[in-house]
Amino acid sequence: MKRILKFDDVSVTRGKKEILHHLNWEVFSNENWAVLGLNGAGKTTMLKMIHGDLWPTTGKLEVLGGVFGHISIPDLKTRIGWVSTALQDQLHPGDVVDYVVLSGKFASIGIYQEFYQADLDHARQILVDMGGEKLLGKPYAVLSQGERQLVLIARAMMAEPELLILDEPCNGLDLFAREELLNRVAKIAEIPNHPALLFVSHYTEELLPCFTNVLLLRNGRIIKAGKRADVLTESSLTDFYHKPIKTVSLTGDRLAVYPG
Numbered sequence: 001m002k003r004i005l006k007f008d009d010v011s012v013t014r015g016k017k018e019i020l021h022h023l024n025w026e027v028f029s030n031e032n033w034a035v036l037g038l039n040g041a042g043k044t045t046m047l048k049m050i051h052g053d054l055w056p057t058t059g060k061l062e063v064l065g066g067v068f069g070h071i072s073i074p075d076l077k078t079r080i081g082w083v084s085t086a087l088q089d090q091l092h093p094g095d096v097v098d099y100v101v102l103s104g105k106f107a108s109i110g111i112y113q114e115f116y117q118a119d120l121d122h123a124r125q126i127l128v129d130m131g132g133e134k135l136l137g138k139p140y141a142v143l144s145q146g147e148r149q150l151v152l153i154a155r156a157m158m159a160e161p162e163l164l165i166l167d168e169p170c171n172g173l174d175l176f177a178r179e180e181l182l183n184r185v186a187k188i189a190e191i192p193n194h195p196a197l198l199f200v201s202h203y204t205e206e207l208l209p210c211f212t213n214v215l216l217l218r219n220g221r222i223i224k225a226g227k228r229a230d231v232l233t234e235s236s237l238t239d240f241y242h243k244p245i246k247t248v249s250l251t252g253d254r255l256a257v258y259p260g
């Protein structure tokens with residue numbers, strides 16, 4: 001088991017605003033974490049930092065065994081898979097799905113370098129394994145939102161990442177597309193030596209049992225972090241949201257939360 005992340009008293013300040021406040025957190029390779037937080041909690045800032053797009057203002061950050069300040073950020077990025085709807089805007093809509101997945105090998109948007117047929121076959125196989133066979137050969141632009149997310153996850157897997165970050169991947173998905181995508185994510189967690197998953201969401205019901213650990217982030221502070229059974233409780237979540245809530249246990253060890 002190796003350590004994937006270590007936040008050691010990490011803070012991020014922009015101007016006078018402290019966006020993240022003295023975070024201490026460790027993630028190991030045998031864990032899959034979900035990060036829950038309301039709008040403005042600091043989730044995106046935290047992810048950007050892990051991905052090397054932003055540095056801690058104070059504190060020490062270790063990602064995949066390297067401490068910021070002592071590692072090559074471009075090298076680090078090749079070891080992290082990143083899926084977010086923001087990435088969709090950067091893709092060339094006319095690109096064929098097979099090549100979008102293949103581009104993950106080069107950590108680029110579009111294919112600007114030579115590749116081997118074996119790489120293209122591998123890209124197609126990843127998509128097929130993820131249940132996306134019917135998407136092969138289609139332009140990315142014609143896909144539904146759920147299909148696009150599936151392609152982006154396949155693209156991230158192409159680089160065989162050690163950490164796979166899924167930043168609100170269910171945004172914009174209908175009930176059924178969301179369930180399908182979540183099941184695909186759960187399948188990744190069954191692959192031997194799969195990447196550690198870091199899944200960011202606003203909704204507890206999206207946290208399938210494959211997420212072994214949960215972190216609650218509010219106003220840039222970690223309110224609670226630990227095993228899902230300890231964190232996904234009515235009392236923890238009531239403390240976290242600071243508002244009256246109702247929790248409903250769903251089948252499959254899932255929990256829905258409503259204002260109430």
Ligand SMILES: Nc1ncnc2c1ncn2[C@@H]1O[C@H](COP(=O)(O)OP(=O)(O)OP(=O)(O)O)[C@@H](O)[C@H]1O
Pocket residue numbers: 014015017019037038039040041042043044045046
């Ligand atoms: N460069 C910046 N300068 C000043 N404030 C910033 C900057 N970047 C983010 N913030 C603020 O920091 C807070 C956290 O932002 P962040 O985008 O990380 O939250 P989030 O949890 O991802 O929110 P959401 O769920 O809405 O995406 C917000 O109040 C935001 O306005």
